[in-house]
Amino acid sequence: MIPFSDFSNAIETETIYSFGEVHTFYKFFHEELEVAHIASQSEANVLILGETGTGKEIIARSIHEASNRKDGPFLPINAGAIPKDLVASELFGFTEGAFTGARKGGAAGKFEAAQNGTLFLDEIGDMPLELQSVLLRAIESKKITRIGDTNERQVNARIIAATNHDLEKEMEEGGSFRADLFYRLNVLSITLPPLRDRPEDIRLLARDFLQKFHERYENGPTAMEEEAILTLLSYDWPGNIRELKNALERAFLLAREERSPIRLKHFPPSIRRTKNKKKTEDLSLKKMEKERIQLALQRSASVQEAARLLGIARSTLYRKLKEYNLA
Template structure:
């Protein structure tokens, strides 16, 4: 199946993405692919079909539900763009989503469009998220059951300007961008300490698996940082796990019950960084919200603020940040009132910050304030003994999520993974394993054939037939023996290795480990 258009990912604030232009999002076998010539034969009742499937969401897998929800969100964002869902397979439990300009838009469907509140209700009740919709005047237009019970919200209630500060203890509002066409604003109410899908306990040091002496040394420093009150600077390439380590430090510190907020300086428009960090009052600038808005420093009070890509901060903002760190007070834009802070800063950068200080591109006094404890996270190419463990951990997570798919990685595939230089580090490894998992969905093992085809040519390895690669087998044996020796039980050893206990028993039998 060939496509002549470039894929474009539509960004989502809740970390999901959907394809916006003309290609299969995911397909687990060739039988689920429908050729372009058949597109015109698909019924036009797209919206009606999606809504019915969402209402029946109890029978859908998480993967299928996410596809349907993404399609509906896409409709809310821009109802003029057509979406074409392929039918959900009842035999393979596979599904796919396509878009194509030749398909009539949603407004051409002959079925009645369900009320948008019913749509939000079906979505929110399945996902168990706190979801509210507000008018520009901050009138509650919709609140799902969980939000009503937890935050005493009812339709028609007008939220005062200080409602977030008074009622959202350790929570914050995250707005979903619906474009400029809607007359309401949609918000998630998120816990500050669990912005990601993991639970707070998942960000402990015990969840960071490594066999690398280099990283073990740095983790020792990180544990010291967790027991201190000092600011900490994390150094490492993009994708090496700086935020995961920052969260582990927070979760193991005396501030673990307080909020953890992460701000990526590089991801914010330069003109918005100050208002995001320090907050603003009503009328501080054109477009300022009625009642103003607290900044990240205030929101993280009593907890930890993680400033990622700190090297991207302008010199003007560095002066303001230095003042906050020295005086432990923050002033909103447009105000003269100072608010006291009890906050711990963890900063991170992928730049050579010392060189930037020497070149006058980063303030030396701010560098010394942030760099009380320094932790360098080694890139994945310097800790290749972790590749097999991490790859298996990601594979087991995917298998648990989908309740099927491959459960093991063959040695020829591991050999290719060991040879790659991993410029994207752990983030790239996770992406490659997830892609390979989807290609190997109906198989028991993930093989080299499921990895990118150019890698097979580049690294010159063919699928192993018969005996496994001896050096890799010995490396795996040593890693497992070391984990079993150091752990008090098999369950603890499996947890240390990042694999299921049943997987560890199977590997012990294969490797002849008593």
Template sequence: MVLAHNQDRIIVFASRQAEECLSLRAGDVLDGSREASLHNKWTLEEWPVDDFLHTRVRLLAIRPHRHFHAMRDTIPFPLIQTNSPLYMAELQTARVAADSLTNTLLLGETGSGKEVLARAIHGGSRRAQGPFLAVNLASLPRELIASELFGYAEGAFTGARKGGRLGKFEAANGGTLLLDEIGELPLEHQVLLLRVLEERTVTRLGAHEENPLDVRIVAATNRPLEKEVAEGRFRADLYFRLNVLTIRIPPLRERPEDIAPLAVHFVQELGKKHGTGPSVLSEDALFALQSQSWPGNVRELRNVVERAFLLAFYEPAITPVHLPAEWNGAPPRIAHKGQLHSGSGLLLREMERQAIRQVLAEARSISEAAKKLGIARSTLYRKMGEWGIPLDGEGSMGSLRRKKEPRNGQIKVDN
């Protein structure tokens, strides 16, 4: 990066990299305090020069510190915890993105946490006090994309709001704008976006004046943009403009070491939200979670854990019977406490009864059945009595060994 300022410390030249990474432009003042802050993260090298644009100037070359990455914390973003070396390496690049103000492209499958990472980059940057706005381009009707992004002036079209409307670019001034699903942007709007990125100005629909922009762009997509460019569906110049720093978020199937910690975190988070509920995941439940491929990534994992949490709401632990039935062939058991919605109560109670019968049929003892269900033996006996499930009835406890007690003739179950 290169900067040049005159004797009054007014910047007379800033390279494009300096504009993007440092948010410094010609006309800005590089006072002593601002230059001192640059020394904290960058190496400033002064180049001797006598005349530049017919003005005596000081010319600065600015580079990252030689040991820039080594000085960083092991975990760049405290709110994003990972045990995956793949993701840790990408987070180091994200740390560089946060320290700079350059355009950043996030690549990742649906549900992998692209917006979470974009927020972390914003929160770790010098723009953290500015606004963070996210717009999902795939969810916008084609005819509304331009007005949503760039805004419009009064009278720009029929039904336009009086006084006009601010677009997302202007609303994010001084902060960060996440353009999610950038691969869905139609070609005619890609041209408009490219112009905004090049000129750093925006013109509202129906207006003529250009409004200056000071906004950091983070784009995200689950599409292979290089392939989209090769097939003519995405402009190459826009791709290269956005692709200054690229961060690929590994899908959950490539970081299985994160599944259990994430699931435990979600359970703790849900416990705080509801004030009660199961506090742990059984080992069998964790094993079942780790055996899945998770095509929906972190979002799917969170949804599954939340569903299991609610099904096990009145029990101490989440067990495999609370997980999707198709995983183990058994319907989920619902912890009933007489507070279920009356319209679905009978169905839910029947599901609970069937789940108990299923586990009892497969278990070798009452203790094993109670453990699989994540409940105490006394609770299981109470449930069996509540549902009228006998120790040797059809489909329940048929595999258990029983013998007569000589004193009172009662059945004793070997545990």
């Protein structure tokens, strides 16, 4: 059994790159987080790209909280979750009687509500094409007009947008996203890597999530069996960080009920099947460990760096190298 506190204790803190709530050992993620830091010190529009579950809203919120707008509101709006005929009223507001069912006295939209703060437009790729030109004008002019009104209102909201779509491809092929809006939003672009590209972060993320679960539930398991950890490292995580968090919370609660360490059986079947598949392919846990070490060595310039990526002490790695006869 491995205590949660030992998941990454062999890695010196200076190897961790952090921005806001985001922490990583993955060196290719460093550059993207550096762009996020630069974005926080500017007023430029930001476009965050990445698969579902990679933490786009967390990055957006971190940019806001590190900026000079941190005392203003951070308002997220999911352009893909709002009915098509309500997107405009959500963004720009409406006057009394503007449409059937409009609230008495009207209401301000998100642009006005985010005054002196940040408006986070999530899933911007799902915004209806006919509303994209209106959004573009609001971003360029910093003025909006409520539905049913004729008066323009000055707004001061910083725009951060995010999508899991390939907007450049959509501009070229289907024309479902306006090029002028894309270039207006894409002043600073940040691409978040999927979790399968940064397996060295899984232990760190797991430790942080499990510590938060302890704070929330006040008690629970404090260790995880090695078999479960190795399976987490070998799983592809199609749902990325969100899937990892949900799987860990499930495992934490089941183990908490049993008053036991977290075991492989506590994870969802889709993750447990990863181990079964490896078995049918005659891949033992030892072979999985050997392959992970070989991958870390390929991605590292030294044994010390490889140990950091694996989250183990350098002496442990030397022992493993000798055990597996690896140069």
